[in-house]
């Protein structure tokens with residue numbers, strides 16, 4: 001981590017925790033963070049859509065921010081099963097996870113659709129948590145940087161530095177997500193340095209030095225310190241280990257005590 005960039009620890013709950021579990025868990029987090037005082041670290045949770053309102057109510061007055069896990073590019077229309085950025089904004093959401101590899105793998109998400117969702121999110125003045133990362137086959141074939149470049153070029157197409165000022169990027173190697181196999185600090189740092197370099201070329205050094213790049217993929221309390229020690233890693237997007245206070249809190253502490 002770099003002292004000039006405030007770290008971000010974000011919990012991606014995926015398809016877990018209905019309203020009952022959400023209320024209790026978020027109240028536990030709020031209380032624990034209150035006892036810690038100023039963290040010097042941003043904390044975000046991303047519950048399922050139906051739990052957003054309960055989460056937002058429970059975080060009221062605390063520093064925890066609430067993200068949605070996706071949004072559609074149109075504001076309204078005949079799009080059964082979708083939710084719009086305007087609707088998320090209305091409920092009080094501040095961040096939206098976009099382009100997660102599970103959306104890309106299982107739900108037909110493409111760089112072009114991610115780009116549309118990103119633009120809709122930004123138009124509502126919410127901050128995107130834009131996920132990119134290579135599969136194991138792409139890594140073995142030596143295509144990691146090419147894949148990241150394509151995802152960045154196409155996912156962020158048509159968006160300038162000013163529009164992207166709130167952008168957070170999550171580098172999530174697909175082979176590390178939910179598998180227990182974590183990228184080595186060297187692999188994480190190399191990918192993050194590549195991504196920061198892309199921003200430097202696309203939007204200048206000032207932007208590249210400010211943009212927060214999170215690592216995601218089997219981040220856990222026992223490996224988070226070495227991941228966070230990488231100079232270009234500014235926090236984590238955490239799936240499984242964000243679901244209990246027992247594992248999420250020590251990870252937040254690791255980022256806060258940098």
Ligand code: PGA
Pocket residue numbers: 012172176177178179180216217218219237238239240241
């Ligand atoms: P994981 O998920 O921490 O359970 O590997 C990370 C993610 O998908 O964001």
